[in-house]
Amino acid sequence: MDSLAPQSCFIREVLEKEIRLSYYERIKSMLPENFQTIIPVTAPAPDFKFSDTSDPLNAKSKEIIDSLRTKKSVEEIRDLLAKYKDELASQGVNEGEQQSLVRELFIQCLLLVGSKSFSHVLNVVERYLEVLRFLNSAPEGRLHTVQILASFWKNNTQFLGILLDKLLNYRVIDPTCVITWVFEEEQFKHAGRAFVWEILKNTLGKVNSRVAQVKSKLDNLQSIHEMNKAKRLETEVTEMSEAEEQQELDSIRIVENSLATVTRERKEVFLLVCQKFAQVLSAIDSVSQQWIYWWISGWYKEILRVNYKECKGFIATLETLVFTSDLDKRILDVFNEVKALTEQDDLLVHYRYINKMYFSFTYFIVIAAVASLSSARSIETHGHHQHKVPKGKVFDHFLQIWFENEARFADLAKEGILLDNYNAITHPSQPNYIAAAGGSNFGITDDDYYNIPANVTSIFDLIEKKGLTWKMYQENIPSIGNTDYRIGTYVRKHNPAASFDSIGLNKTRLQNIVGGDQFEKDIEAGTLPNWMFYTPDMNSDGHDTNASYAGNWLANFHKTTLNNKKLLDKTVILITFDETRTFPIRNRIWSLLLGAIPKKLKGTTDSTFYTHFSTLSTVEHNWDLGNLGRQDTNKTVSNVFEFAAKKLRYKNIHIAEHDIPWMNNTIPGLLTAGQRNHAATTGTRASYQIEKYALVPAENGMIFSILMEQAHVQKRPEIGLLLDQEKAYDRVHPMYFRQIMLAFSFTPYLVHSFGNLFFGNAVRININGYFTNRVNQRRSLRQGDPLLPILFNIALEPFLRHILQDSSFQGFQFQFVLAYADDVCVLLHSTDDYCRLRHHLDRYGSVSNAKVNIHKTEAFSLDGRSYPEWIAFLAAQGISKWHDYSSPSPLRYLGFPLIQSFHQYRYLEQQLLQIVKSQCIIYSQRRLSIKGRVTIVNALILSKLWYVLWMVHLPTIFFRRINSVICQFVWHNFKDQIHAVVFRFKIRWLRQLLENNLPQSCSQTILLDHIRRFHSGNTGTSLALFFPLLRLRPAAHANNFMQNIYEAVDSFGYADTQQAKCTPATLLRLPLSATFAMIPTDYWIIRSRHKKLKVSQFFTYDHRFGCIRPLLSSDQPSSPRLISKLRRDIHNRIIKLN
Known part of the structure; x- marks a missing residue:
């Protein structure tokens, strides 16, 4: 049989597609003897031109290969090639041949270095892309590059096709040089092999794709411009400034120029293809070269018919320049057929091909690692050691004294630095104490009995690892190391060390929790530890008494104990409170620094933003302790005390008042309210299981x-x-991975198991029942x-x-x-x-x-x-x-999709709609039952939308269109409840905000803070969730994700607000219209200009009588006439207050 006969070519193509680098010998041994001539003589390996040691360029090629393998820089490679070019010039080689030899030598070496796999060749090409572009600056150079590629990979057409495709993307070569190579006389012997024509088809497809992309971009810009133009004509409010409009027009002009360029390039490419086909077919003898003519003419018909729409714009040019009357009738017949298709396009149904689109959404449900995976390595050696006190960079000792809730001890302020912007973390007391020792409150939201697992590190671990010492001084503690919930005036919740099992389960470390009377003894003996925490009992800190009692206690404590030169010389003392009284007000607390501070700063005020995490950050930097990897590394909430930051060369972040994070929230953590252990009532002790969160990309x-x-x-x-x-x-890298896991306190046994699981195994591949040799998976x-x-x-x-x-x-x-x-x-x-x-x-x-x-x-x-x-x-x-x-x-x-403009919003809508339509078209060609179609819709089509809808707010009309498409696909009466599914995504976010019994998400604190500062009409609350009039206009774009949350809240409707109860502070922040039970439809309050008036503009809280009253003239209201009118209308019962 002739080697170019269709049957022979088909068998050859099938066999070559089965052959890979590793399977050539096996497939060759399996084939009958009469098939041996069909497969390639040699394995599909690269054909390196300079492999022969007798070749004069062999040594030079080795030098270049070594340079490429050692990843020399682009400049070094260019210098090496320039040196070789100079050598050729000295030998009398002309300029053109010099460039050709240098190009061939470099590209052959480059391909050999990358010949191991597709990823290798793509990496090396990307690394030396600049060199390739430099060598291919001229058209003849680009054609030469294609010829070199074809020569090197002549035995592996798959590699050749991929390389050509990538180099076209990188613009190293252009479509014209690929087309010229395809029609070279050398390729005629490959006329029956599909790979040559597939390369041609893919090249033309890439040209068409470039035009389509630019045209789509232009259409989007023009539609957006027209839409914005119509809006400006319909409304008096200008949505876009003149500068932005001009920028939009400039963008359109730029894209129009790009479209003209790529359209012109496409025309030139198709003219060249048609000329080459006409020339080749005219030169071939259809009798003596029957099969060659058969193959080329067949591909000629296919190429023209597939691309007839693209040729439609320049049919006349083709007829004038290429398909003249003197051509063979068979060639002209194909062109005339294509010409008829362009003229009768609306009457013919012409299926070209269906692009298969594969979309897969992979959802990773990641089990949250325990705190030890994100914190410093646990310390195995604990306990108090007597030795010379280590020196700190700024101070040698640090003492904290905490009081309960906020009070004012102004008399001491003149002796230290008043911190007037110091903030607690949350409410109530216990999570604040734990945060000050652990860098997080671990999700604790109350004062119950909690045990934080022993593998969770704390400041005590960092101190001991550095060789420093610490003590917890607890006033009236019944015994050293006591961890009971409450005995007398001592409470465990104000003793953060007791909550960490690394302390509570270690008898040696528990000796560092001592009574308050030990403090004076340590001062006199000169045995003060480096880090100290002094907790007054429940009377002295003001919890069970009052601020006056606590103030007197502190004044006496300062006079008798703190005002001691042995203590003050090298000790920084922080006097602060655990929290403010309640959630509604900002968690700013009175705080004071005493002791080892510069004299010139005494009696001054520091307004830098600090939190309880700042104490950790200051201590860590003073002694170079490292960190816990939690909020102590969050620079926004862990500023170092300013007097020390200057000496430590630490740059604090200065935050504007309106940017200060809202510190009244629980930071998501390991322990939640649902895991409470009521050890206080049962007298038992138990550790808590770690809460496992599903962290989703949303x-x-x-x-x-x-x-x-x-x-x-x-x-x-x-x-x-x-x-x-x-x-x-x-x-x-396996060695790096092992060291990191050990540093994060994984046991050596577990680390060894992971190492063997991922880095020490071998695999065998089953190929049609045959197993390959062992392949060691080293990394x-x-x-x-x-x-x-x-x-x-x-x-x-x-x-x-x-x-x-x-x-x-x-x-x-x-x-x-x-x-x-x-x-x-x-x-x-x-x-x-x-x-x-x-x-x-x-x-x-x-x-x-x-x-x-x-x-x-x-x-x-x-x-x-x-x-x-x-x-x-x-x-x-x-x-x-x-x-x-x-x-x-x-x-x-x-x-x-993160949308920043209206036209991006429209682009996303069209893209999602097109995806659903395309999928419906593909699956509609199958003969499916109604049940099958519904299954396809739920599992394969609409599932492509759900992931995007976690974050994107789309209009109602979009879902109507989707419903229409799905209706046509399934059944004409079918109505898919898409909105119900979308509504579930909105409820997901809403539940995290409103239900306290759910584990908090990692974005909840940030989201709540965002609503209060950017979406609540400057009220600093979350009231915008429930009162639409307080919601600010979406800040960034129409697709603001907050619309999802607002729609979920609004969908529930509102109960009778007369039964609602709120504090005076909350009431004054509400919209004025929300306080009335009965308002006439034409009343002035509900007009657009007055809709956003707040209660505080008409009423105030009278502290003398403890009630809300209307503003009087003495209060200097901003709208006295409106206030008078409102008072009259209330008196005359025109409107009725709730």
Whole structure:
């Protein structure tokens, strides 16, 4: 049989697609003898031109290969090639041949280095992309590159096709040179092999795709412009400034120019293809070269018919320049058929091909690691050691004295530094005490009996690890180390050390919990520990008495004990309170620093924002203790005391009043209210099980949206970088992984087991019943393994901590970095932040083997604006991908679209709708029952929407369109309850905000703070959830994610507000209209200009009588006439108060 006969070619194609580098010999041995001539003579290995040692260029090729394998820089490679070119010039070789020899030598060596696998060749090509572009600056150079590729991979067409596709993407080669190579005479012998024509087809498809992308972008911009133009004509309020409108028009003009360019390129490409087909078919003898003509003419028909729509715009040009009357009739017949198709397109049904779209949404449910995985290594050696007192950088001793609730001890202020912006964390007392020792309250929300597991580290562990000492002085404690719930005036909840099992279960460490009388003895004996915590009993701290009693106790304690030179010289004393009285008011507490502070600062006030976490941060930096990896590393809430920060060279973050985080919330943690152990009543003691949370990407998406909205409102110039890690899971080095797990207190046995599981195994592959040889899997965290996210988080944790602990790294407000598995987003305030980031990346990579693809990293503006200075700086660093409000499509983070403009919003709507339509078209071709169609809808089609709808608010009309598409697919009377499913996503967020008995999510504290500061009409509360009139206009865009939460609340309706009860402070923050039970429909309060008036503008709280009363003229109200009118109407019963 002729080798070009269709049957022979089909068998050859099937066999070649089965052959891989490892299976050639096996398949060859299995085939009958008469089939041996069909398969290639040699295995599909690379054909390196300079492998022969007798070749004069063999030595030079080895030098280049060594340079590539050692990853020499682009500049070094270019210098090496320039040196070789000079050698050729000295030998009398002309300029053209010099360039050709240098190009061939470099590309052959490059391909050999990357020939191991697809990932290897793509990595090496990306690394030396600049060199390839330099060598291929001229058209003849690009054609030569294609010829080199074809020669090198002539035995492996799969490799060749992939390489050509990638180089077209990188613009190293262009479509014209690929087309020229396809029609070279050398290829005629391959006319029956599909790979040549597949390359041609894919090249034309890439050209068409470029045109379609630019055209789609232009259509979106134009539709947005027309929509905005119509809005400006319909309303008096201008939605867009003239500068923004001009910017929109400039964007349209730029895209129009791009469309003209790519359309012209497509025309040139199709002209070239048609010319080549006409020339080749005219030169071939259809009798003597029957099969060659048959194959080429067949592909000619296929190419023209598939692309007839793309040729429609220049049919006349083709007819004039290519398909002239002197051509063979068979060639012209095909062209005339295509011409008829373009003229009668509306009458013909022409199916070209169906693009198969594969979408998979993989949900990772990650079990939250216990606190030991995110904290410093536990300490095994404990106890108090008598030795010379270690020196601190600023002070040698640190003493805290805490009182219950807030009082005022003004008489002492002149002797120290008054901290007038010091804040407690939450309510009630116990979580504040625990936070001051553990860097977190671990989700504790009450004063019950809690035991924090022994593997959770605390400040006591850091102190002992450094060789320092500590003591808890508890006034009236019944015995040393007592951990009972309450005995007399001593309570366990005010003794944070007792709550940590690492202390409570260790008899030696319990000896550090002593009575208050021991304090004076230690002062006189000179045996004060480095870190001290003095807790007055329930009478002395004012809990069971009053502020006056506590003030007298402190004055006496200061006079008799604290005012001792042995104590004051080297000891910093913090006198503070655990909390304010209640939730509704801000948790700011009176605090004072005494003792070893500069004399010039005594009697002064420090207004820096501090919290209980600041005590940890100050102590950690004073003695270089390291940190706990919790809120003590959150720079926003852990400022170091200013007098010490200057000496420690620590840069505090100064926060504006309106940006101060709301500190009345529980920080999500390990222990929740649902896990209470009532040991106080039963007399028993038990440890708590660790709460396991399902951390979903939506939490990070929520935080991300909040940051972007706040940046937009405040017009902040920060940007973000989405880091792309190269082969993130495969590059985890086993030695590094073992050391990190040991540092995080995993047992050596468990570390050894993980090492064997992931790094010490071997695999065999089953190929049609035959097993390959053993392949040792030396390195890799297997993607898709259930343990993978947690294990990779452990490997990545040191890098994240370095950023969080970098005092010179500014980031954005309270957030520096967001991470979910290997998806890391770093927020940058300035170019200095970027330099610090690169420093940390380099250090992390050097010890862990990790690598970040800088050229694949995406940058974006947090507030949506364009920043040319950032764009230029990042481009110089190799980061070319930039997103802002002018980008045609939204930025995606963890699969969630983060929308910054209206046209991105419309783009997302159209994209989601098109996905559903495409899937319905594909599945409608199958003969499915009604039940089958419903199953397909629920499991495969609509499931593509659910993930996006966690964060995106879409209009009602979108769901109507989706319903219409689904209705046509399933049954004409079918109505899918999409809104019901969407409503469940909204309820998910709402329950986290309103139900106290649920475990809190990692975004809840940030979300509550965001509602209070940005969405509640400057009331500083969450009232906007229940009163629409307090809601501010969506800050960033129409797709603000808060709309999901508001719609969920509004969907429940409201009960009779006459039965509602609230405090006077809350009442004064409400909209005025919400306080009336009966309002006429035309009453002035409900008119648009008065809708947002608040109760506080008309009423006030009278402290003398303890009630709400109308504002009087003596109160100097802002609207006296309206107040008088309102009073008259209430008196005349025109309106009725609730």
